[in-house]
Each structure stands twice: as structure tokens, then as C-alpha cells.
Amino acid sequence: MTQARQKHGKSVFIRTYGCQMNVYDSERMAGLLKPLGYGVVDAPDDADLVILNTCHIREKAAEKVYSELGRLKKIKTARASNGDEMVIAVAGCVAQAEGPEIIARAPMVDLVVGPQAYHQLPELLARAARECGDILATDFAVEEKFDRLAERQADGPAAFLTIQEGCDKFCTFCVVPYTRGAEVSRGVDAVTAEARSLAAQGVKEITLLGQNVNAWRGDAPAGDAGANSLWGLGELCRHLAKVDGLERIRFMTSHPRDMDDGLIAALGEEEKLMPYLHLPVQAGSDKILKAMNRGHTAATYIGQIAKIRAARPDIALSGDFIVGFPGETNEDFEATLALVEAVQYASAFSFKYSRRPGTPGAAMPGQVEESEKNQRLARLQACLEAQREGFNRAQIGAVLPVLFEKPGRHAGQLIGRSPYLQSVHVDAPQSMLGSIAPVRIEDVTPNALAGVLVRKAEAAA
Ligand code: SAH
Ligand code: SF4
Ligand code: F3S
Numbered sequence: 001m002t003q004a005r006q007k008h009g010k011s012v013f014i015r016t017y018g019c020q021m022n023v024y025d026s027e028r029m030a031g032l033l034k035p036l037g038y039g040v041v042d043a044p045d046d047a048d049l050v051i052l053n054t055c056h057i058r059e060k061a062a063e064k065v066y067s068e069l070g071r072l073k074k075i076k077t078a079r080a081s082n083g084d085e086m087v088i089a090v091a092g093c094v095a096q097a098e099g100p101e102i103i104a105r106a107p108m109v110d111l112v113v114g115p116q117a118y119h120q121l122p123e124l125l126a127r128a129a130r131e132c133g134d135i136l137a138t139d140f141a142v143e144e145k146f147d148r149l150a151e152r153q154a155d156g157p158a159a160f161l162t163i164q165e166g167c168d169k170f171c172t173f174c175v176v177p178y179t180r181g182a183e184v185s186r187g188v189d190a191v192t193a194e195a196r197s198l199a200a201q202g203v204k205e206i207t208l209l210g211q212n213v214n215a216w217r218g219d220a221p222a223g224d225a226g227a228n229s230l231w232g233l234g235e236l237c238r239h240l241a242k243v244d245g246l247e248r249i250r251f252m253t254s255h256p257r258d259m260d261d262g263l264i265a266a267l268g269e270e271e272k273l274m275p276y277l278h279l280p281v282q283a284g285s286d287k288i289l290k291a292m293n294r295g296h297t298a299a300t301y302i303g304q305i306a307k308i309r310a311a312r313p314d315i316a317l318s319g320d321f322i323v324g325f326p327g328e329t330n331e332d333f334e335a336t337l338a339l340v341e342a343v344q345y346a347s348a349f350s351f352k353y354s355r356r357p358g359t360p361g362a363a364m365p366g367q368v369e370e371s372e373k374n375q376r377l378a379r380l381q382a383c384l385e386a387q388r389e390g391f392n393r394a395q396i397g398a399v400l401p402v403l404f405e406k407p408g409r410h411a412g413q414l415i416g417r418s419p420y421l422q423s424v425h426v427d428a429p430q431s432m433l434g435s436i437a438p439v440r441i442e443d444v445t446p447n448a449l450a451g452v453l454v455r456k457a458e459a460a461a
Helices: 020-036 059-081 092-105 118-130 142-148 188-200 233-240 261-269 286-291 298-311 330-343 370-393 456-460
Strands: 010-016 038-040 049-054 087-091 111-113 135-137 158-162 205-209 248-252 276-278 316-323 347-352 399-407 413-417 423-427 436-445 448-453
Touching (some): 010 020, 020 038, 059 087, 059 092, 087 092, 087 118, 092 135, 111 118, 118 135, 158 188, 188 205, 233 261, 261 298, 286 298, 298 330, 316 330, 316 370, 330 370, 347 370, 399 423
Parallel strands (some): 010 038, 049 087, 087 111, 158 205, 205 248
Antiparallel strands (some): 399 413, 399 436, 436 448
16 A cells, blocks of 8 residues: 555556656646645555556557556456546646547546646546546646646756747647647746746756747846847846756757757856757758758758857757658668768657658658668667767766766665766765765766766866
């Protein structure tokens, strides 16, 4: 039995799939349910409420939900035979895209709630308890959602903060504009208040989130020197850098089309902005980029990278890639490899194109064979992996400031993050959790760096 049930409180289990936006949303759902008496548990078996916060980006991601629902059905049935109830809710992007289908295919689901409607969870749960039958809540009301979210509790020294939702770009492979709706930015004051509250609870690092985070726009706060002007992400970051206690600011995911000079200048000048940028390019062939409706070419992307590196020479770059988009020939794929060679990434995510119903790409001629996609992905990943390893190896001997986020696997060990978002394992006392300290990097393992604490005087020398 879980602790929460022993205390006679109710318990909720939340499984999160997909991107950081979903991680943030799951945290906020837990926050909304807390005043209703729900404690979070880490397995579904004893939970009164199970929420699957789902992702629709690729076919595999969406399929996982139905297999998980199959497993939950067994638990729910066993519980029912003991006279116990389990409420199952499907949230997130599959809920938005396939709500009615979920209800038809999975009758054990009680509640389907889209990413823009989860602030209504308390009412929806009350309705689910009153009414038999399924409840579908998939309307779009982003601003209302943020207004209704209670003060949040920080969990550790690094936190996500959603500042922008939705997407108007309509890349031809992507479901996000359909599942998350149009681009909406949260206001400066709301974002600043959330950042202040996190910092007051000991948060040192915030990662500003958005599907197109650098498309964020907001009115300058009243009374600001540049008032009445429209701010971009660069101005917002400079503003948040003034929040007492915040030491590090990151943002993701950026789109090349919205990478403006103001943001590049801020990356160069604002020390609290970490030297790490996730700027997905997807492909290196202009023909494919055009078919993807990306709105940039390989050359404009490479030009931007040069500008960014001129402003912040130590920046670590990361990207997303898709292989096997419809019409991609070997020659097009070679152009992706050439772009990767030209840019040199510190880390990257790469995927086989997945045909998503309702997106223009799904109906395009020239769909690429699975075996071909596999071969291309393997070649691309070998290149990207070599670059990642090279980037990590280059840190050996360097002294990097590390923010200690959690205990390591061994006693006396802590795990932290370098400015370049690398995981760093260090022998250090528990009392250093939540602090930033200089670490000399001594070794590289496949997924992390290992280092030793450096005394302040030595670090300054
Ligand atoms: N807003 C971000 C990315 C959002 S989705 C951007 O514009 O780059 C995260 C990543 O999933 C994308 O960058 C893309 O590489 C991948 N992706 C999206 N749709 C996909 C599909 N249909 N098949 C394979 N990968 C996909
Ligand atoms: Fe999807 Fe393109 Fe929007 Fe990114 S910019 S979320 S890839 S449509
Ligand atoms: Fe997936 Fe939705 Fe994020 S489709 S990647 S959870 S925006």
C-alpha cells in the first residue's frame, strides 16, 4: 500500500509522455489536485486516479497510450471486484487529437481532457463522480488555463516555466498546430510572478518553455523604461535575469524563423542566459525544407548559427532531425549530413518520418521505405553521436560551474548540470544540493561527465 492511502488521502498517478511542455503540465495537474486531497504516487496499482498525459507527435508515441490503457483496464477491473474505484483520465495531445476515438476504443476511460482544458480538472472529476458516461473536454482557452492555475510548489533547484503555447507554423509533418492550437504568449507580469515565486523557493535555474518559445511576444510592463513597446524573448530574458535568486535561464524550443537579432544579442550579453541553444533544422536539403514548409533554407540556418556563435562563441548547439520525409532522395539525405558536418552539434534528437493523419505530409507522394529510413537514421545518428562525444571530451580539464540537482546513485555523489546542459557526476556532500559550484571535468561516460569539486581559490586562479 502506498503512503498516501495509508493516510486515507486520495492518490493520483500521472504518467507523462512527450515533450517538456507535458512535463510542466503534469506538474501543474498535480498542483491542482493537491488541494482536493490527492497525493502523488509512483505506480498505478493503488491510485484512485490515473492520468496519462499523452503525446501525438509520432505514431509510436500515440500507440503507447492504447497499450498502457490495456494494462490499466486489468487493474481497474480487479479493483472493481473489490468494490474499489479507479478513475482513468487521458490528457495531453492524444486526448486533443483523438478524443472521441479514445472514448469509443477504450470504454474504461472516464475522462478525456485536452492540453488547453486541464485547469478544469477539479470540476471534471466531480462530474465524473456524479455522472456515468464519458466526459470530453478539449476546448481551447490557453489564457484562462494559466489564470486558473494555483501558486506552484518548486521541486528542486531547476524548474520549467511555460511562457508560450501552440504553433502557427504548420510544418507539413507535424501535429502540434492541431493539438496545441495557435501561438499564444503569456504576459510579462504573469511569467515574472511565477519566476519570482520559484526563485523564492530556492529555484536557481528556469527553462522557459514553448513549442515556439522564441516566437514569444509581450507588452513591456507599465513603468518600464521601454514601456509601450513590444518585447521579444531577448527582452523577457533580460528582465527575468533581474529576479533575485535566479542564476540561470534557458529556453526551448526555438524556431529558426523567430531567431531575431534581439535574442541573439541577449545570448551574447546576458550572463545568466546559458550557452546552450536547441534550434531544430529538421533537414539539410532546400527541396525538403520547402516541402516541410519550414520557411528557411540550409544556408539561412547556417548563417544564423554563424551570427549566434559570433555573439556567444562557446554556445553548445542542439537540433532535431527527420529522415525519410516524403520525396527525400539519397542526395537530399547527403545534404542533411553535410549540414550536420558544417554546424557541429553538442547534442541532437533524430527521428524517422512518421506519417501523421491529417497533416499534409501524410498525403504527399514519394513516401520513403522503412528500410531506407532505418539506414539513413543509423548513419545520421552515428555522425551526431560522434559530435556529441567530441563536444563532451573537449570539456576534459575544464572547470565548469555545476548546479547540483539531485543525489547520485552512489552515497556521497551528486548529479548536476553544466552550463551546456551536460549531466555531471561529482563526489560532493548532500548539503551542496541546490547550489552552483566549480567542478573540474576529469572523465566522460556515454551519458555524462565526471568531475571533482574545485576550491574557490583554485577556480579563480
Ligand atoms: N517546435 C519544435 C519541435 C516540436 S516537435 C520545432 O519547430 O522544431 C519535436 C520534434 O519532433 C520536431 O522537431 C521533429 O523533429 C519531430 N517530429 C515532429 N513531427 C514528426 C513526424 N511526423 N515524424 C517524425 N518526427 C517528427
Ligand atoms: Fe511542429 Fe513546425 Fe510548429 Fe515545430 S514549428 S511545433 S515542428 S509545426
Ligand atoms: Fe508530443 Fe504534444 Fe509535446 S504531441 S511533443 S506532447 S506538444
